[in-house]
Amino acid sequence: MTERLAVHGLVRDFGAGAGVFGIDLTVGAGEIHALVGLNGAGKTTLMRLVLGMLHPTAGTCRINGRDLADLTAADWGRVGHLVEHPFAYPELDVRTNLVLATRLRRVPAAEATGLAERALAELDLGRYSRIPARRLSQGNRQRLGLATAIQHHPDLIVLDEPTNALDPAGVIVLRDALSRRAKAGAGILVSSHHLDEVARIAHRISVVNRGRSIGTLDPDATDLERAFFTLVHDNEREHPR
Ligand SMILES: Nc1ncnc2c1ncn2[C@@H]1O[C@H](COP(=O)(O)OP(=O)(O)OP(=O)(O)O)[C@@H](O)[C@H]1O
Known part of the structure; x- marks a missing residue:
């Protein structure tokens, strides 16, 4: 299988035990x-x-087999992301933001x-296409951010808490869109x-605790919550603060 992303021994130490330690x-x-x-x-x-x-x-990080330092602007164009706050030019309308x-x-x-027209339809934003981004509700701003992250059919999509502020319909829209992108490669x-x-969308689930990957969860397991807390509590016991 082609590795869209490969991370080895990645470390970023913020001090006082915060950061990422060899993922x-x-x-x-x-x-x-x-x-x-x-959290944290x-x-x-x-x-x-x-x-x-x-x-x-x-540590090292490779996207489509190439080290981050060697990626060109065109390579970065094959990546889509939404990390932290969705970005949009506030005075520009939704359609113009998507085109840009x-x-x-x-x-x-x-x-x-x-592509922008299809993204408006896919994220169900059509009725807001002429509305300036600053006037969108929080959930629709999130939809716009998600649309900008996936509309160009990137090879690698990185989304931090993508369901933030989405209503139940938005959660389904996002799930379907991500499934389609994954099926397309x-x-x-x-x-x-x-x-x-x-559990509904992921093929693999990794548990991160205190900056380390401490195990995986089976998306088909019946009691994910219990399995999650067992991993976290065992890790906390093995490495008391
Ligand atoms: N720029 C920074 N400088 C110093 N510490 C930071 C910085 N960014 C994050 N941290 C700390 O690193 C740790 C990990 O933060 P991070 O935001 O990655 O956690 P998270 O798993 O995304 O949490 P959440 O679920 O709350 O979003 C936290 O203790 C955080 O305070």
Whole structure:
């Protein structure tokens, strides 16, 4: 299987026990790999490292087999992400934001409008297409952020807590969109606190605790919550603070 993402021994030490400490992780083509963990476990830090938003203290990270340092602007155009707050130009309307986002990812102008139209339909944002982003509700801003992350059919998609602020219909829309992208060959790294939702979409679930990957959960298991807390509590016992 082609590895869309391969992370080895990634470290970013913020001091006082905070950060990421030697994480190994892969996301294959067609795979949805979920990260779960308590608040402050290191999920966002790992994603920021993967996206080059933070520099690691040690370790390597490869996207489509190439080291992050060697990626060109065109390579980064094959990545889509939403980490922390969804970005949009507040004064521009939703459609214009989508078109601009495709252009920033080096999509040719001739294809940009078509992709944006499809994204409006896919994320069910059509009725807001002429509304400035600043006037969107929080959930619709999140939908716009998600649309900009996936509309250009990237090879690698990295989403931090993508269901934040989404209503139940939005959760389903997102689930379907991610399943479609994975079936088309994208690798998807996603973090979430909703174990049931993660179990529905993920092929693999890794548990992160105190900056380390401490085990996996079986998405088909019956009591994910119990399995999650067993892993976390065992890890805390083995490594008391
Ligand atoms: N820039 C930074 N400088 C110092 N410490 C940081 C920085 N960014 C994150 N941290 C710390 O690193 C740890 C991991 O934070 P991170 O945001 O990665 O956790 P998380 O698993 O995403 O948490 P949550 O589920 O609450 O979003 C936390 O203790 C956090 O306070």
